[in-house]
Amino acid sequence: MQTLIQSVLTLQNDALASVDVLLTGDRIHTVAPANTLPVAPHQRVIDGTDRLLLPGFVNGHTHSSQVWQRGLIPQLPLELWLANVFDSTPGQLDQFYWGAVSTAVDTLMSGGTCVMDHAYVIPGQEIETMAALVRGYKAVGIRAVIAPLIQDLPFASGFPKGCLLPQSASPRSAAELLAMMAAIVAEFHDPDNGIYIGVGPTGFHRCSDELLAGCRELSDRYQLCYHTHLLETRAQKRLAQERYGISAVQHLQNLGCLTPRTSVAHGVWIDEKDIEILASAGSTLVHNPVSNLRLGSGLAPILKCLQGGLNVAIGCDGAASNDAQNMLEAIKLGTILHTVTDSDYENWLTPEQALHMATAGGAKGVNLGDRTGTLAPGMDADLVLYNLDHPSLLPRTNSLQLLVLGRPTDVVEAAWVQGRQLVDQGRLLTVDTTALHHNLRHQPVATKESQAQHHPVESHYRDVMLNR
């Protein structure tokens, strides 16, 4: 099957250019100047006039099952918000299936063709949960990297002075978790079909060194993405000093956990030395601007990361901390937010840089930079076609800038993943969204009323973090 997209705008070397693009099987075969490629028999021909073709975005960090908690949890700092998240986490396997479908659909319809799902999995039903997630992503057809959240330290250990809190039962041991991960890789890692397993220790704050290093070993053995939360909050920065006496980034480096396959989510509280370490390691920082504001985590030093040569990706984060999974929204905020950190506008992010972060930057972050994120011959055909004549992209002043800085809605006209067309004329071709919305509407969910006003850990948090 060949598809020829004729005379379409795209971004080449940070400038708009009009090109013909030929897709063959699952790959991009040719990119040529507009109106130069001949039409062959049996080719599907798409008129690209007034359209923009970009590599699909990578939603670089999310937690798919939080779809069931979106809108639910008040604005609280991560540590207290998380207590509420745990209290209302869904427990049914089909909720995980629909969570994956919903996350995939929202990502896709806002320009994304790949999701990094740092996935909550039901304790004791990890394999079944993974199966439900994989089924969801395959139903939509999006590329998915699934890194189950694993931790071997109890909840209280994630707080500075957590030893003062009541200690809940410890989760499973590092050895058990690593064995489980090996089984998950064996069963679900399936690159040919666009499903990848990542190793996803929750974060240094809830993981022993044994688990963090063991994950590195798995990442090496199977060439997997290593994905972890890192210094999202001021509390985590304090905890790292308390526990290690050095920064969490240096500690991860000492354990060998920072490689070109590593992506760290947030990094709000990394400093210049940390940036240097992460950049030297060839790792990736995933910026989640909406979530960082929603939880009051702070302003990640993204301009300094880029100046320091650190690869940056963009994520939505889970729907309990960004109550939409819209990549264009995350990209817009990620572009405009950092102006307040640098008075010299020559350092501000351009729309082209933001798109690079969301595409090639994101692809590198999930260890797939050689397959996706770039519109070039030989790359997988993970592409999104935007309708530049949509009212939300008018007038036609600078379409690329308006795509990034406007509030585009319903502008994804077509999308392909590994050459398979998933969206046509703005409609999803794979799953039945009516069934999705019926489920979201009618399954029982936690509501405002079910949320405790004050969680038991709150007074500890206030003592430790605010009464300083």
Add this chain to the structure above:
Amino acid sequence: MQTLIQSVLTLQNDALASVDVLLTGDRIHTVAPANTLPVAPHQRVIDGTDRLLLPGFVNGHTHSSQVWQRGLIPQLPLELWLANVFDSTPGQLDQFYWGAVSTAVDTLMSGGTCVMDHAYVIPGQEIETMAALVRGYKAVGIRAVIAPLIQDLPFASGFPKGCLLPQSASPRSAAELLAMMAAIVAEFHDPDNGIYIGVGPTGFHRCSDELLAGCRELSDRYQLCYHTHLLETRAQKRLAQERYGISAVQHLQNLGCLTPRTSVAHGVWIDEKDIEILASAGSTLVHNPVSNLRLGSGLAPILKCLQGGLNVAIGCDGAASNDAQNMLEAIKLGTILHTVTDSDYENWLTPEQALHMATAGGAKGVNLGDRTGTLAPGMDADLVLYNLDHPSLLPRTNSLQLLVLGRPTDVVEAAWVQGRQLVDQGRLLTVDTTALHHNLRHQPVATKESQAQHHPVESHYRDVMLNR
């Protein structure tokens, strides 16, 4: 004509409640507990099940003609961005008509029922421009306060050390501008039909004291809203010190310009003493979070304003600095942005506070707090009905929070302004949006290529503001 909305959710005393609402003529007649109002003959009855009814938002600060420049201008600080805006300002009267229509439609379809248009008007064609704007707003049916931008100091005077810049011709004198404003009031101020004139001196930075005080006199004489830009940028703060030796807020207070009818846009660089002055005067600060980030103006001290008892409204600002006129987007960002300015989450804005700012806060800001912005008997029926079953508001965890913190799209099912229904079943009943979009698509507009890479004032700006 009576309309009975039965059994609809609304916000009463910051809590969701289910009510019946009866509209009579242009007013809200009764608000009663759900299913208690009898249906009378000839009433239109609307089933409010799974719907949320809120007072319409006030788009507290925008510049409607910038619709033609959205997406156009790169991210630059206000002073340099403005030079680009001037170079690409539309000059045809019908562009002003369509600019008003587009601004009104986008505001309305995102929950707004009133616009404060701090309007650019064509020099020498001020009356004709005003007529075009009024025609646009009346065509849509939205409530509009139009404050023509007036200034009597040249462009260069808006820069610190502006005397070093080449001096362009001065605009018209204060006396001429005030006479023109009196004529505009006489011709267009029409409260019964929802069209109000405001006095809108551009800002202290481009206005003489004579003009600033003369506007106050007009505001007193006709009871008009006084609307002006104030301390949007660090450069303006420096300019005020250079010119007055005191803060711009104190200067405006000394001139008598701060009254309960005054609303000031931005206030990014106001300090605690300024907040105290503005609050004591009963004035309003209009927060424009998207624009403030897009132009790198900074973080307005909104939490401190609220703590200081200063009324705060929310605006989109013009489409050249917020490339969408979506009130829900501005409200979301205004809600989550300020977490980074205060580590104590108990001070963070709640969704309820944000909605209050966008409704009652905005209504007070345009001097219409006794007519709109509140759902109560006797108030004008400026109301918006949201469909809580729309996919972008699912699942139904906490609908109010998801409306504010999610990314709702196409959720406005119905809207009324002064009792007249403008939107029904998600469709605009008044203007033909196809004609609007045809115009936005086919009228010639400035494009990226027409934008100079470096404006002549740039080196001055860098010298004064960055080489410090």
